Amino acid sequence: MGKIILMYGGKYRITQLNSCLRYFRTEGIILFSTKSYLLFKFIFFFFKKKVIPVFLDGKFITGNYSKSYILWFNTSNEIPELKKRNKNNLFLCLDPKKDNNLFPLTTKINSGFILKLNKNTKIVYISEVDINVNNDVKNFWNKNKNEIFNNLDLVNDISFIKKIFFTDEKENYINYFQLKNLLRFELINFVNKYFSKNLFLVGKDWAKLGFGAQNIQYDTSFRKKSYMNSICLDFGSKSGLNSLYPRTIEILENKGFLLQSKQYDSKLFKKNLPNNYDFLSLLR
Numbered sequence: 107m108g109k110i111i112l113m114y115g116g117k118y119r120i121t122q123l124n125s126c127l128r129y130f131r132t133e134g135i136i137l138f139s140t141k142s143y144l145l146f147k148f149i150f151f152f153f154k155k156k157v158i159p160v161f162l163d164g165k166f167i168t169g170n171y172s173k174s175y176i177l178w179f180n181t182s183n184e185i186p187e188l189k190k191r192n193k194n195n196l197f198l199c200l201d202p203k204k205d206n207n208l209f210p211l212t213t214k215i216n217s218g219f220i221l222k223l224n225k226n227t228k229i230v231y232i233s234e235v236d237i238n239v240n241n242d243v244k245n246f247w248n249k250n251k252n253e254i255f256n257n258l259d260l261v262n263d264i265s266f267i268k269k270i271f272f273t274d275e276k277e278n279y280i281n282y283f284q285l286k287n288l289l290r291f292e293l294i295n296f297v298n299k300y301f302s303k304n305l306f307l308v309g310k311d312w313a314k315l316g317f318g319a320q321n322i323q324y325d326t327s328f329r330k331k332s333y334m335n336s337i338c339l340d341f342g343s344k345s346g347l348n349s350l351y352p353r354t355i356e357i358l359e360n361k362g363f364l365l366q367s368k369q370y371d372s373k374l375f376k377k378n379l380p381n382n383y384d385f386l387s388l389l390r
Contacts, residue, residue, distance in 0.1 A: 108134030110153055114146045115139070115162025118324065119179065123162075123352075143167065160196075179352065228336040229301055230362070232308040232329055232353070237291050237315070239284040247288050254289065258367045261285055262342075286344040291315070293341055293367075306332065333362035340366040 113123070120141045130137040140146055146167060150157050159174040161167070166176070175194040239247070246267070253260065260266045267285070298305055298317065308329075312319035322328045338357040349366065357364050 108136070108156070110149070110157045111135065111137040111160060112146065112149055112157050113137070113139040113160045113162060113177070114143075114167060115141060115165050117141050119162040119165070223337070227304060228306045228332075229297060229304045229339060230306045230308070230332050230336045231294060231297075231339040232332065233290060233311075234309055235290050235294075235311045235315070236284075236287050239288060240281070243281050243284040243288070247285065251288075251292070255292070258289070258341075261289060283344045286342065290341050293339075297339070304337075306336070308332065329356065330360045333357050333360040336362055338362035338364055340364060342367050 120139055123139055138149070140149075146159075147169075150159065150169070159167075159169075159171050161174065161176050163179055164176055173194070175196055177196045250260070250266075267282075294305075294307065294312070294317070298307075307317050307319040308322065309319055310321045313321060333356065340354050340357070343351045343353070354364055354366065
């Protein structure tokens with residue numbers, strides 16, 4: 107037996123891992139994920155010389171590990187320094203200010219899958235949203251939203267947003283999330299205006315804002331069934347610039363047709379999955 111990459115995390119984070127991060131085996135390496143404290147300790151006790159522990163989102167088990175890693179589901183700027191226990195931090199999302207990235211790949215995605223559309227096809231969007239923003243973000247949005255609608259790439263253009271979104275203080279990073287939230291809200295308003303009969307919206311935040319929405323966004327089996335054979339919207343991660351991150355991986359693994367706003371790595375994504383589409387503005 108070679109090395110065992112043993113991943114440990116809470117129930118929700120384990121369900122967000124794509125198929126090859128839950129269990130994967132190749133020559134010399136076994137990757138296994140668990141939410142069970144006892145199972146983790148059992149495997150580590152009997153195979154400690156072969157195990158490389160990976161803890162999800164800082165859900166750490168104390169112990170004498172010669173080498174361990176922490177896999178964060180966000181970018182480095184979102185994680186308080188005190189939670190970074192060692193230098194072996196891995197980040198799932200591409201930081202808008204940096205070029206390092208951990209790509210979540212999957213073996214279940216069928217690149218040849220084509221969705222057959224009809225007038226009853228569901229347009230699914232499952233997410234959180236919060237439109238309570240600070241004055242800096244509000245003023246920036248009111249001044250620039252029409253330009254952003256014509257080119258959604260601008261929300262990830264450092265030269266366009268750097269004046270108020272990227273200073274040396276990490277607290278200002280929250281402005282980037284707030285901008286992404288406002289964009290989500292406006293894009294869903296647009297979809298709801300023209301496709302209200304097809305829109306299947308999930309998330310308690312949307313219901314609070316007056317949309318007809320389901321509240322069951324944290325039920326994994328419900329999400330998977332909802333994505334299957336549907337147009338699945340994605341406006342990008344609030345944390346970074348990835349085309350592939352937990353939401354989009356889950357869509358693709360469950361035969362959803364991904365319609366995504368253009369991201370930093372969309373060209374690479376399109377090359378490998380040509381039957382899913384990205385859009386650059388409200389009109390194209």
